[in-house]
Amino acid sequence: MRKLRSFFTTGFFSLISAVWVLPVVIVLFNSFKSNDSIKTSLFTLPSTESFVGLENYIKGIFQGNYPFYLAIIYSFIITVLSVGLILLCTSMAAWYINRVDSLFCRIVYYFCIFSMVVPFQMVMFTLSKTADKLLLDTPFTIPVVYLGFGAGLAVFLFSGFIKSIPLEIEEAATIDGCNTLQIFFRVVAPIMRSTYISVAILEIMWVWNDYLLPYLVLDKREYRTIPIQIQYLQGSYGQVDYGATMALIILCLIPIISIYFFCQKHIIKGVLSGAVKG
Amino acid sequence: MRSARHNSSAVINKSQRRAIQRYSAFFLLPTVAAFIIGFVWPFVWGVYLSFFRFRTLGKTTYVGFDNYIKAFNDTTFLSSFWFTLAFTVVSLIVINLIAFFLAYAFTRKLRGSNIFRTIFFMPNLIGGIVLGYLWKIILDAVIIRYFGSALALESKYGFIGLIILVSWQQIGYMMIIYIAGLQNVPTEFTEAAKIDGANSRQLLRHITIPSVMPSITICTFLTLTNGFKLFDQNLALTAGRPNNETEMLALNIYNSFYESSTNMGVGQAKAVVFFAVVVIIALSQLYFTRSKEVQQ
Numbered sequence: 369m370r371k372l373r374s375f376f377t378t379g380f381f382s383l384i385s386a387v388w389v390l391p392v393v394i395v396l397f398n399s400f401k402s403n404d405s406i407k408t409s410l411f412t413l414p415s416t417e418s419f420v421g422l423e424n425y426i427k428g429i430f431q432g433n434y435p436f437y438l439a440i441i442y443s444f445i446i447t448v449l450s451v452g453l454i455l456l457c458t459s460m461a462a463w464y465i466n467r468v469d470s471l472f473c474r475i476v477y478y479f480c481i482f483s484m485v486v487p488f489q490m491v492m493f494t495l496s497k498t499a500d501k502l503l504l505d506t507p508f509t510i511p512v513v514y515l516g517f518g519a520g521l522a523v524f525l526f527s528g529f530i531k532s533i534p535l536e537i538e539e540a541a542t543i544d545g546c547n548t549l550q551i552f553f554r555v556v557a558p559i560m561r562s563t564y565i566s567v568a569i570l571e572i573m574w575v576w577n578d579y580l581l582p583y584l585v586l587d588k589r590e591y592r593t594i595p596i597q598i599q600y601l602q603g604s605y606g607q608v609d610y611g612a613t614m615a616l617i618i619l620c621l622i623p624i625i626s627i628y629f630f631c632q633k634h635i636i637k638g639v640l641s642g643a644v645k646g
Numbered sequence: 647m648r649s650a651r652h653n654s655s656a657v658i659n660k661s662q663r664r665a666i667q668r669y670s671a672f673f674l675l676p677t678v679a680a681f682i683i684g685f686v687w688p689f690v691w692g693v694y695l696s697f698f699r700f701r702t703l704g705k706t707t708y709v710g711f712d713n714y715i716k717a718f719n720d721t722t723f724l725s726s727f728w729f730t731l732a733f734t735v736v737s738l739i740v741i742n743l744i745a746f747f748l749a750y751a752f753t754r755k756l757r758g759s760n761i762f763r764t765i766f767f768m769p770n771l772i773g774g775i776v777l778g779y780l781w782k783i784i785l786d787a788v789i790i791r792y793f794g795s796a797l798a799l800e801s802k803y804g805f806i807g808l809i810i811l812v813s814w815q816q817i818g819y820m821m822i823i824y825i826a827g828l829q830n831v832p833t834e835f836t837e838a839a840k841i842d843g844a845n846s847r848q849l850l851r852h853i854t855i856p857s858v859m860p861s862i863t864i865c866t867f868l869t870l871t872n873g874f875k876l877f878d879q880n881l882a883l884t885a886g887r888p889n890n891e892t893e894m895l896a897l898n899i900y901n902s903f904y905e906s907s908t909n910m911g912v913g914q915a916k917a918v919v920f921f922a923v924v925v926i927i928a929l930s931q932l933y934f935t936r937s938k939e940v941q942q
Contacts, residue, residue: 388814394784395783410787460674467658489900495688515677516681516684519681523677547665548669580877594776598779
């Protein structure tokens with residue numbers, strides 16, 4: 369009786385799980401179908417007549433006045449540079465703030481906590497104007513904007529961990545002859561490894577998926593990220609190419625989902641560490 | 647966590663502190679400089695500009711609280727507020743009920759529960775714009791075929807669509823938080839209650855739910871702020887159609903900046919009001935979390 373019941377509950381949740389992934393599966397199937405067949409029958413598997421192979425993918429990547437592969441490259445550059453910069457600078461700043469603990473440091477820290485509450489719409493207009501003035505409107509300079517707007521949460525998360533590191537470790541390193549830089553890079557940074565991973569994942573998910581900040585800051589004729597380009601293709605009036613859209617959606621999902629299945633535990637932990645942000 | 651600083655008896659000594667301070671330009675300056683560019687200055691300037699009428703930054707006129715009065719007299723702003731509120735309340739209830747139910751099921755002995763967790767969490771990783779268009783295609787196909795309408799034609803479909811979309815996105819996230827809370831329920835309590843003859847419903851009501859109250863507070867406020875701040879999904883799924891009826895607060899503010907070119911000061915004033923609403927929510931969260939801590 370017990371076995372039977374557990375069999376049915378597992379069956380029940382398998383069914384719900386199947387429904388849960390269904391949207392992605394539908395888009396996946398349709399990305400291989402012709403536009404006519406997508407419009408008339410979205411919920412059927414590709415048949416011999418409707419199957420078009422990789423045509424939608426090729427169309428999606430190369431067609432249009434802005435090639436999609438450029439958006440992929442820029443998204444990648446912006447994410448790598450921004451997350452690298454955020455990890456390096458905010459971990460150093462968080463350590464400095466906690467160890468020196470001067471009045472100025474406390475003010476910076478409370479400003480960081482305050483910034484976590486502020487919605488982006490509050491600063492979007494003035495931030496984009498400021499970034500334009502300071503020439504931060506390219507993929508190679510926009511990381512400064514990300515560092516600035518993302519500093520609050522990252523400093524907060526690093527600080528939470530730094531407070532738990534016993535000072536004796538750093539004292540011992542000083543006695544052994546380490547200077548300040550060596551203490552941070554050889555002793556403190558390695559201890560914070562798991563915090564680095566969590567913060568990195570959180571920031572990667574933010575920057576990679578972010579739409580409004582790069583849309584307002586970047587020079588859009590030259591530089592677009594994946595979300596910007598998808599919005600351009602869809603938001604504009606006129607004929608929407610469903611097949612190409614679905615192919616692009618799948619292209620966006622492949623890296624995320626494949627990385628997710630390889631390091632699921634880290635990702636869940638990292639994304640959840642952002643739960644403190646109100 | 648907060649008290650950890652006071653408990654640590656060892657305070658860094660003066661010479662060490664001075665040694666670190668010598669490197670302030672290296673450790674602190676980059677972050678502080680970027681923080682001023684990316685947050686402090688835009689924030690202060692934004693509050694300042696909300697008292698000015700302007701179309702371009704070259705010509706600003708001081709108008710006092712006029713922009714705020716205009717914002718509160720703007721019917722689209724008010725209707726977007728009510729739409730956002732209704733959306734937030736419904737999504738809060740739907741997401742938390744389902745997430746708690748799933749977490750409750752997956753923390754009991756259930757075959758395959760790890761795979762289920764993985765699957766339910768997955769949509770959380772997809773960005774708002776991609777998520778919005780993914781659902782737009784599917785929902786439109788269903789609505790056109792079975793209801794003879796479309797997302798862009800009737801606001802009720804837009805509302806339901808947004809609820810489905812954010813539920814799909816956030817249930818897995820909240821589920822994981824509830825799972826963490828449920829795993830912290832002391833087994834001595836549940837066992838003692840079982841010995842005393844409590845049935846499973848009594849266990850849930852008197853042991854489990856009180857123990858996971860912190861998780862419930864976190865998830866409630868997360869869904870609340872997520873609902874209020876929603877932008878990408880709203881833009882991608884309905885973009886406010888039809889007639890701005892499905893426009894939420896964040897999108898309304900965006901549109902009054904970039905889609906109408908009369909006076910950007912009104913947009914900035916709306917943004918300040920929006921900020922105030924979010925701060926009120928955050929402060930009440932702080933209050934609730936604190937009062938829970940006292941009880942324990």
